[in-house]
Amino acid sequence: MDVKTPTPPATVDEFRDRLAALADSLPRRLQQCADFIAANTDRIAVSTVAELAAGADVPPSALMRFCQILGFSGFSDMQRLFREAWSPGPPDYSTRLRNLKAGGAGRPAALLAEFVEAGRLSLESLTKSVDEAALDRAVGLLAGAGMIHLVGLRRAFPVASYLAYVFEKMQVPALLHDGVGKLDHRFALRPGDALLAITFAPYSPETLALAQDARERGLAVVALTDQAGGPLARLASAALVVPEVDFGAFRSLSATIALALALAVAVGSARGG
Amino acid sequence: MDVKTPTPPATVDEFRDRLAALADSLPRRLQQCADFIAANTDRIAVSTVAELAAGADVPPSALMRFCQILGFSGFSDMQRLFREAWSPGPPDYSTRLRNLKAGGAGRPAALLAEFVEAGRLSLESLTKSVDEAALDRAVGLLAGAGMIHLVGLRRAFPVASYLAYVFEKMQVPALLHDGVGKLDHRFALRPGDALLAITFAPYSPETLALAQDARERGLAVVALTDQAGGPLARLASAALVVPEVDFGAFRSLSATIALALALAVAVGSARGG
DNA sequence: ATCAAAATGGAATATTTATTCCATAGCCCG
DNA sequence: CGGGCTATGGAATAAATATTCCATTTTGAT
Numbered sequence: 201m202d203v204k205t206p207t208p209p210a211t212v213d214e215f216r217d218r219l220a221a222l223a224d225s226l227p228r229r230l231q232q233c234a235d236f237i238a239a240n241t242d243r244i245a246v247s248t249v250a251e252l253a254a255g256a257d258v259p260p261s262a263l264m265r266f267c268q269i270l271g272f273s274g275f276s277d278m279q280r281l282f283r284e285a286w287s288p289g290p291p292d293y294s295t296r297l298r299n300l301k302a303g304g305a306g307r308p309a310a311l312l313a314e315f316v317e318a319g320r321l322s323l324e325s326l327t328k329s330v331d332e333a334a335l336d337r338a339v340g341l342l343a344g345a346g347m348i349h350l351v352g353l354r355r356a357f358p359v360a361s362y363l364a365y366v367f368e369k370m371q372v373p374a375l376l377h378d379g380v381g382k383l384d385h386r387f388a389l390r391p392g393d394a395l396l397a398i399t400f401a402p403y404s405p406e407t408l409a410l411a412q413d414a415r416e417r418g419l420a421v422v423a424l425t426d427q428a429g430g431p432l433a434r435l436a437s438a439a440l441v442v443p444e445v446d447f448g449a450f451r452s453l454s455a456t457i458a459l460a461l462a463l464a465v466a467v468g469s470a471r472g473g
Numbered sequence: 474m475d476v477k478t479p480t481p482p483a484t485v486d487e488f489r490d491r492l493a494a495l496a497d498s499l500p501r502r503l504q505q506c507a508d509f510i511a512a513n514t515d516r517i518a519v520s521t522v523a524e525l526a527a528g529a530d531v532p533p534s535a536l537m538r539f540c541q542i543l544g545f546s547g548f549s550d551m552q553r554l555f556r557e558a559w560s561p562g563p564p565d566y567s568t569r570l571r572n573l574k575a576g577g578a579g580r581p582a583a584l585l586a587e588f589v590e591a592g593r594l595s596l597e598s599l600t601k602s603v604d605e606a607a608l609d610r611a612v613g614l615l616a617g618a619g620m621i622h623l624v625g626l627r628r629a630f631p632v633a634s635y636l637a638y639v640f641e642k643m644q645v646p647a648l649l650h651d652g653v654g655k656l657d658h659r660f661a662l663r664p665g666d667a668l669l670a671i672t673f674a675p676y677s678p679e680t681l682a683l684a685q686d687a688r689e690r691g692l693a694v695v696a697l698t699d700q701a702g703g704p705l706a707r708l709a710s711a712a713l714v715v716p717e718v719d720f721g722a723f724r725s726l727s728a729t730i731a732l733a734l735a736l737a738v739a740v741g742s743a744r745g746g
Numbered sequence: 747a748t749c750a751a752a753a754t755g756g757a758a759t760a761t762t763t764a765t766t767c768c769a770t771a772g773c774c775c776g
Numbered sequence: 777c778g779g780g781c782t783a784t785g786g787a788a789t790a791a792a793t794a795t796t797c798c799a800t801t802t803t804g805a806t
Contacts, residue, residue, distance in 0.1 A: 250794090
């Protein structure tokens with residue numbers, strides 16, 4: 201690094217500006233530093249070089265270089281800026297949440313608080329209610345399958361499509377049945393494959409039909425649904441039940457996605473990824 | 474120091490209680506420490522022993538004794554309490570992921586716990602970092618639009634598709650640009666419409682291109698992204714920044730979906746739904 | 747493909763910071 | 777007024793932390 205920035209930023213705002221100006225002009229490791237620092241500016245004051253470096257997933261020396269590029273003499277110099285400006289705002293989650301809710305039920309911020317709360321509740325009850333045995337069984341079935349078929353429509357479609365993305369990233373053969381063009385790919389279901397079906401009440405008839413079909417052909421069916429005794433769970437070889445908390449007519453999907461992701465990553469690593 | 478307090482305070486509130494309980498029962502120098510600390514509790518996280526001691530006008534060793542009387546093993550121990558209260562535990566997911574891989578490829582239940590935790594952290598930091606003004610602006614822009622165009626690919630596609638579902642339920646005219654068949658519907662962008670674009674690093678070129686296009690045609694562009702200075706944020710009339718916590722290569726999307734949902738519902742009700 | 751320049755990671759070192767220890771000073775109770 | 781106790785300050789040591797340096801790898805240009 202030859203072109204120096206000889207004067208360090210004097211305020212936090214200046215710091216942010218300089219960071220933004222730098223974006224995309226940095227080599228890989230330093231870009232990682234920049235990204236992490238931009239997202240965690242408020243931790244600078246209370247962290248060590250080693251901690252921040254670990255967070256950004258770079259060696260400490262990379263972070264040092266990063267500080268110098270910004271014009272500081274070193275990390276301590278940069279940290280001083282943030283320590284002096286330190287004001288411990290409301291670090292408290294519940295206080296902040298109350299503030300968001302206060303002042304008008306219709307305001308976007310109040311809505312956001314509701315959805316955040318719903319998501320948190322879902323996640324909490326997921327850890328309590330998850331059936332580990334069923335999860336292990338589901339991982340086993342999918343890990344042993346030739347191709348994994350994914351189906352989920354309407355509300356469940358985001359989940360199914362995220363799974364398709366994750367499986368692709370992990371190079372696990374998976375096919376998303378998305379119903380585009382009203383084609384149905386049921387003849388793609390071949391012996392040795394498995395179906396991962398996702399649907400919540402009111403259950404999509406298309407999803408149930410495909411699950412039924414798969415079952416009749418002898419494929420393993422893994423269900424991700426909201427009711428242990430529901431129509432999809434009854435068809436499945438392994439049923440994962442998610443207690444999603446609704447807010448109004450909408451569900452946050454937090455718990456569903458967390459479970460789906462855990463399932464996918466477990467399957468991916470079981471297949472030797 | 475006769476009466477020991479063998480267990481350190483576990484929370485900031487507990488700390489304050491103990492401090493209050495101690496008041497007036499201390500020798501002179503330690504009382505000075507207590508007074509100064511009580512008045513400057515929030516500087517503990519960002520100061521050194523020497524700085525605080527100087528502030529309280531006592532030698533450093535007096536401050537050390539003070540920490541021990543409160544039940545801590547030393548100053549560092551006390552400081553940790555305040556540093557963690559601000560940003561609870563460094564998520565340090567890259568390390569944890571490595572550990573998981575090392576320690577038996579991750580039992581599914583352990584993976585699930587990680588994803589749940591990541592989701593929880595994301596939601597918490599969303600409440601802390603959300604920009605209410607930007608959110609209000611975004612709602613205004615989308616509520617006033619003729620048609621809302623949605624774009625989000627790869628990781629962001631689940632979010633975009635969920636938004637499409639929610640808008641449809643609320644009878645808000647919205648069009649999902651999903652790239653099926655490599656068609657692009659850029660000519661569907663008409664004056665008076667707005668674009669809601671979603672992308673995270675590494676940014677999808679297609680999404681950026683569409684956002685650029687929309688901007689050039691004078692449409693309002695609302696961004697949902699992960700970096701305030703990122704390429705999408707720079708194009709947008711209103712940028713919503715989501716601090717999603719990654720776990721390995723995967724993100725839980727909890728915070729993103731919560732924010733998207735709040736946005737959608739606010740828009741829906743602003744349009745008189 | 748080859749070379750020069752740039753970037754990187756890790757180990758060695760320097761610096762700062764926390765902590766302990768103990769000789770001395772101050773206090774209280776007789 | 778003295779003896780026993782506690783509190784105190786500062787110097788010595790230990791620990792954590794930042795910083796530099798350089799051998800190696802990667803990148804980019806030709």
